[in-house]
Amino acid sequence: MKQFLSFVKKEFLHALRDRKTLLILFGLPIVQILIFGFALTNEVKNSKIIIVDQAQDMASQQLITKIEASRYFEIEKEIVNPKAIEAAFKEGKIKMAVIFPDNFNHDLLHQNKSAIQLICDASDPNIANTLSNYIAAIVGDYQTELNQNAALPYQIIPETRMLYNPQLKGVHNFVPGVMALVLMLVCVMMTAISIVREKEFGTMEVLLVSPFKPMLVIVSKAIPYLILSLVNVASILLLSVFVLELPINGSVLLLFAESTLFIITCLSIGILISIRVASQQIAMLISMMGMLLPTLLFSGFMFPIENMPWPLQILSNIVPAKWFYIIVKSVMIKGLGFQAIWKETLILSGMSAFLILVSLKNFKIRLA
Amino acid sequence: MKETVIKTEKLTKKFGNFIAANAVSFEVKKGEIFGFLGANGAGKTTAMRMLCGLSTPTSGKAQIVGYDIYKQTNLIKKNIGYMSQKFSLYEDLTVVENIRFFAGIYGLSNQDIKDKSAHLIETLGMQNESKKRVGTLPPGWKQKISFSVALLHEPKIVFLDEPTGGVDPLVRRQFWDLIYAAADKGITIFISTHYMDEAEYCNRISIMVDGSIKALDTPVHLKHQFNAKNMDEVFYELARGAKRRE
Amino acid sequence: MITLNHICKTYGKEKKIAVNDISLSVNKGEIFGLIGPDGAGKSSIFRILTTLLLADSGTATVDGHDVVTDYKHIRKSVGYMPGKFSLYPDLSVEENLKFFATLFNTSIRENYHLIKDIYMLLEPFKNRRAGKLSGGMKQKLALCCALIHKPTVLFLDEPTTGIDPVSRKEFWEMLKRLKKQEITILVSTPYMDEASLCDRIALIKNGKILSINTPDHIIKDYPDNLYKIKSDVIYTLLKDINLHSNTQSCFTFGEFLHVSFLSDTESMQQELLNYLSKKGHLNIVMEKTVPGIEDCFIHLLKKPA
Numbered sequence: 001m002k003q004f005l006s007f008v009k010k011e012f013l014h015a016l017r018d019r020k021t022l023l024i025l026f027g028l029p030i031v032q033i034l035i036f037g038f039a040l041t042n043e044v045k046n047s048k049i050i051i052v053d054q055a056q057d058m059a060s061q062q063l064i065t066k067i068e069a070s071r072y073f074e075i076e077k078e079i080v081n082p083k084a085i086e087a088a089f090k091e092g093k094i095k096m097a098v099i100f101p102d103n104f105n106h107d108l109l110h111q112n113k114s115a116i117q118l119i120c121d122a123s124d125p126n127i128a129n130t131l132s133n134y135i136a137a138i139v140g141d142y143q144t145e146l147n148q149n150a151a152l153p154y155q156i157i158p159e160t161r162m163l164y165n166p167q168l169k170g171v172h173n174f175v176p177g178v179m180a181l182v183l184m185l186v187c188v189m190m191t192a193i194s195i196v197r198e199k200e201f202g203t204m205e206v207l208l209v210s211p212f213k214p215m216l217v218i219v220s221k222a223i224p225y226l227i228l229s230l231v232n233v234a235s236i237l238l239l240s241v242f243v244l245e246l247p248i249n250g251s252v253l254l255l256f257a258e259s260t261l262f263i264i265t266c267l268s269i270g271i272l273i274s275i276r277v278a279s280q281q282i283a284m285l286i287s288m289m290g291m292l293l294p295t296l297l298f299s300g301f302m303f304p305i306e307n308m309p310w311p312l313q314i315l316s317n318i319v320p321a322k323w324f325y326i327i328v329k330s331v332m333i334k335g336l337g338f339q340a341i342w343k344e345t346l347i348l349s350g351m352s353a354f355l356i357l358v359s360l361k362n363f364k365i366r367l368a
Numbered sequence: 369m370k371e372t373v374i375k376t377e378k379l380t381k382k383f384g385n386f387i388a389a390n391a392v393s394f395e396v397k398k399g400e401i402f403g404f405l406g407a408n409g410a411g412k413t414t415a416m417r418m419l420c421g422l423s424t425p426t427s428g429k430a431q432i433v434g435y436d437i438y439k440q441t442n443l444i445k446k447n448i449g450y451m452s453q454k455f456s457l458y459e460d461l462t463v464v465e466n467i468r469f470f471a472g473i474y475g476l477s478n479q480d481i482k483d484k485s486a487h488l489i490e491t492l493g494m495q496n497e498s499k500k501r502v503g504t505l506p507p508g509w510k511q512k513i514s515f516s517v518a519l520l521h522e523p524k525i526v527f528l529d530e531p532t533g534g535v536d537p538l539v540r541r542q543f544w545d546l547i548y549a550a551a552d553k554g555i556t557i558f559i560s561t562h563y564m565d566e567a568e569y570c571n572r573i574s575i576m577v578d579g580s581i582k583a584l585d586t587p588v589h590l591k592h593q594f595n596a597k598n599m600d601e602v603f604y605e606l607a608r609g610a611k612r613r614e
Numbered sequence: 615m616i617t618l619n620h621i622c623k624t625y626g627k628e629k630k631i632a633v634n635d636i637s638l639s640v641n642k643g644e645i646f647g648l649i650g651p652d653g654a655g656k657s658s659i660f661r662i663l664t665t666l667l668l669a670d671s672g673t674a675t676v677d678g679h680d681v682v683t684d685y686k687h688i689r690k691s692v693g694y695m696p697g698k699f700s701l702y703p704d705l706s707v708e709e710n711l712k713f714f715a716t717l718f719n720t721s722i723r724e725n726y727h728l729i730k731d732i733y734m735l736l737e738p739f740k741n742r743r744a745g746k747l748s749g750g751m752k753q754k755l756a757l758c759c760a761l762i763h764k765p766t767v768l769f770l771d772e773p774t775t776g777i778d779p780v781s782r783k784e785f786w787e788m789l790k791r792l793k794k795q796e797i798t799i800l801v802s803t804p805y806m807d808e809a810s811l812c813d814r815i816a817l818i819k820n821g822k823i824l825s826i827n828t829p830d831h832i833i834k835d836y837p838d839n840l841y842k843i844k845s846d847v848i849y850t851l852l853k854d855i856n857l858h859s860n861t862q863s864c865f866t867f868g869e870f871l872h873v874s875f876l877s878d879t880e881s882m883q884q885e886l887l888n889y890l891s892k893k894g895h896l897n898i899v900m901e902k903t904v905p906g907i908e909d910c911f912i913h914l915l916k917k918p919a
Contacts, residue, residue: 006716009707015754017704203699206759209664211690365685367666407778409748507652533776534804535909536651536819537913541865548849563805564779568868569848587869598868600807601781607780 007220008211009243014194015224023188025228029182029236036174037244040183045057047131049096050078050088055104059114063142067098072134089121095130096120108146124269175240177326179259179300180234180321182296183229187263189271189287191225214365218274222267224331226260233259249335260330262324267353275362295321323347370397373525374419374555379428380436381414388414390579392430396572398524401547401557407607408458412560413529415576417418419558420527421445433524446474449518452529456514459503466502467517474521488516508539515546519555526550528559532566544569564600572608573599575606582606615767615798616640616663621672623658623821632658634670640814643659645793647812648802649907654804655821656802657697660771664694664798666791678767690718693765695756697772703745707736707755710744710763718763728795729758750781757788768792774808786811790805806908817911824914831908838862839878842870842903845895854893858886866914873911 015021036102053060066074085097099117101107108114118135120128161209195218198204207217233256240246250254269291277283282338296302298312299321323344330336338345338351374396381389381542389411396402406412415474417423419432421441430437433447435544457466467485492512502510511531518526528547532540544566551557559570567573567587574584583590587599596602616639623633633655640646663669663676665685673680679687701710711733715722726733732754739747753773760768770789771806774782786808789799801812809815810829817824817832825832845851852871855864860882862874865888875882883900890898905913 002717003716006713009703010709010713013709014702016705156711188919201702202698203697203702205661205696206694206700207717208666208695208712209689209692211686211719212717349820366668407780408750410778530776534652536654536804536915537806537865537912539651541912544866545852548852552849561778562778562782565807565868569866603779604783607778 004216004220007212007217008223011194011221011224015190015228024190025186025232027234028176028185029232030239032178032182033175033239033244036178037240045072046074046183047072047095047127048093049131050072050085050094050097051080051083052097052099054102055100057103057105058107058228060100061109063100063116063139066138066142067135070134070138072131085119088120088316090121093166094121095127096135098135150351173329175236175244175246175300176325177299177333178234179236179328180262180299180301180324181292181295182232183263183324184266184288184291184321186232186267187225187231188270188291189284190228190275191222191267192273192277192283193280194225195221195271195274196277196280199278200280208365208367213358215363216270217357219361222271222275225267225270226263226302229263229266230256233263246333248332250331250337254338255331258324258327258345258348261345261352262320262327265320265324265348265352265355268352272355272359272362275359275364294319298322301324301325320348320351370399372396373429373433374402374558376419376430377428379415379418379430380426381411381423382426385418387579389418389425392576392581393428394574394581394584396525396556396558398556399551399554400572401551401559403570403573404558404560404576405567405603406560410576410607411579412576416527416529416558416560420450429545432585434514448520449521449523449526450529451514451518451526451531453531453533457510457517458503458608460501462501463489463498463505466513466575467520467581471520475520479559484520487585491549492516508535508542511535511539512546515543519550523555525556525558528557530562532561532563540566550577564598565601566581567599574601577609600608615642615644615677615799616646617675618659618663619673621659621662621674622667623662623667623669624656624787629810631821633662635672636818636821637672638816638823638826640798642798643793643796646813647809647815647816648800649804649809649815649911650818651803651804652693653820653899654818656818657771658821660694660696660769660802663771664692665689672794686742691765692767692769693760693763694769695760695771695773696746697775699752699756701744701752701756702757702871704881705744706741706743707747710755711758712740714759715762720763722762725762725764725888728764728792731791732758732761750775750784752797753777753781753785754788757785761792762913765797767792767798767800770799772804774803774805780809806906806911809907815907817907817914819915824911829907833905834906836913838874838913840903840909841873841875841883841900842904843872843873843898843900845890845898847895850889850893851895854890854895855886858889863912863916865909867906867908870903872903872905 010201015025026092051064053064068075076088088094089097097119099119101115101117104114114138118132120132122128139196194337198207237248237255241248270287273286274281277286298305300316305316305322308316327341332342372395374394377393378391379389379393380387382389382450389394392415404412414423418425418437419430421444426436432444435443435447437444458469461469464485467488468481471484489495492508494513502513510578515528515531526527532543535543538564541562547559561567566585570587572584572586573590574581576582583602585593585598590602591598594602594605597606618636618638619634621636624631634657636655648659650656658667662669662674665681665688668682675681676688677691681688702713705713711722723860734759736751736755739751744752752870757770757773760770774785777785781843782805789801792799803809812829814826814828814854815832816826825835827835843855845852848866848869848871852864852866855861855871855873860875860877862876864871864873
């Protein structure tokens, strides 16, 4: 036991003495939370657009005022010449052009129908979509205002309520995602690297030629990272509560318990990698390409899994982060209890058990 | 009187308060084999780096092949060759590929590269091995190739940093044959080594202790001066009292 | 204490031979040297004996324990210093030593008498990170770490490579003191001059043993008379002697050339001296000399297998 403790102590010393490790350990979560929380949001604000008003009548002016009033748009300048539009797009000055045709009001009043042309820069399809939806909403609003005067026989107005996230805030998605990402990175990469480093230093040889059980070498490497990762979870939660003002709706204890489970899953992946590879670079590469990328792609927090083709949907099931993401979302945001996430918990436990088993099978008591 | 190719005057390098090389002054003549000895930590590497133009001295003067060590480092690099035990060749490239690569670095023309690599492979007697990857060759061969590669661009001085570590005595002597041959052609050899018998092969040697040169002469004179049977004893006598051994 | 019986080891798919049918035994309290260049198979032998590698064929024992079946016993009782520096560079001298002591279930105090002489040299730097030590000091620390659990057998794989001659000398003096404590030491080195410091040596090359014996015996077995010759210009002297028809071998050794002749008669010697004078050599000295281990090694290397 004393051997084991001194090993754990040594691991802590390694981790705390290496500035790069420390930076990844504690800088990364903070930076990620801040980037995702403030810089990278799904909401589109203050997009530059131009309006070409060929009608210059009452209806067009009223609509333009409404568009101006919304915080989503910033009207660059009112261009009357349609040819200038293309140039503005090419320069990347604007995201969208709104064109009112001649006789806009006239057509509206006499034919009960009128058109507005929206030209969007679809090089970023998400933004294009969002912007055209915003305009559609504003136009829809205006339409309802107009219709108040006319007696329409039937009207169905859908009233939407956004549950759990009434303001449709991006952070609700990002915090669980960042948690999955950071834990994946810290646990998989750090453990893998720290074990492989012993191989590279040649200290692994000395450790093997000692009475200390080889498997314990590996386990004692995992413990410091388990503790440091829990510190990470705590710091991410604190940041999200106090900086991003995102409350934890469910049980904090349950959240930590589930995080511990996910950390163990990640640690076993890290251990498995470290058993198979011989150099720090390869360990890093595998952790980055093999782990980080699938986590980003398939956990569901960047790209909705439901929209993927079915082979990818199936593939996403083997990504542990997907299940953890579901768990954190359920506990933290929906405030659900264990009965809602027992299935996911079981899957993660199964994965961990499998990975540990494979690691044990692959572990060599000698040099390869 | 042969021309002087290395000339240093009170060359000093400080790292903070630590004086790695302290007022090092010496001269090396053309075609000389100059042994550069010293205990670990005596400042050999620091001094060698300054001479190769890789590190700027804190104070003092030095000229390498007539070029100033502060301002003309690019010209210095063009006129010197360098080989160390650690880095020499790319293990995953073949012999020919390595030779061509290094020739290319020094800006030799395509025709030159072709001629020189063919000539080199012939002189080394490696016609059968030229297409083999360097990693598969025995260590002795690698050393011969990397020494030859260091000479490809016809440098005036070659710096050899412990070039013969870990090879068998036969290979070591074959390697020294190459060194002698190069010196015979007028190339100056500047070599550091931990083999004291190799020190005897040098025309002159310097022994660094605690950052300064404590002895500089021919092996015969040094042995006489310290009343020693061999260079090993001379070295021991000088380096034993070193303070900077930690 | 150590036995190897027809040990063979190959690596990889190409079956690159590292150790080729090596048998030897080391007695208790002996300093046994494996002498050979890089790639001779020294490290593989060390790893087989320290239970880190499995041999392809053959058997080996350390302190009576089989290296395959009894590996746990061996790991408890031996000390091992691999060829590479194998301590934690980011831990201090003291932290390293403490860690290795606890690893072997002991404490620095318990076996301090073993490492005292060496550790006293390190003590002034005990708070310095191991990575910041010079080569000689690193080796001393590594030796302390390998000794801290009072091993019965000490495996030192090239402990003096890249170390300056003074540190090397000190290192060997330490080994001699350890020998008095009845610790068996298996040590490898590429430096031929260190061979004479061992009780017995094995000269190896390409995984094969060229010769096993005491250094004195190996030197006695050198078949020819050896002469040392020098003149003012060694390089041309070497070339000229090599061109002479009676030369069997001629190699540089320090300030002299070591030469052996095909036909070793006084008249032939005189003939060589005349030949050299004619070539313009000045101050020619020629004396009979005793071969060193290095001469023997070269001789064995040149001998057709």
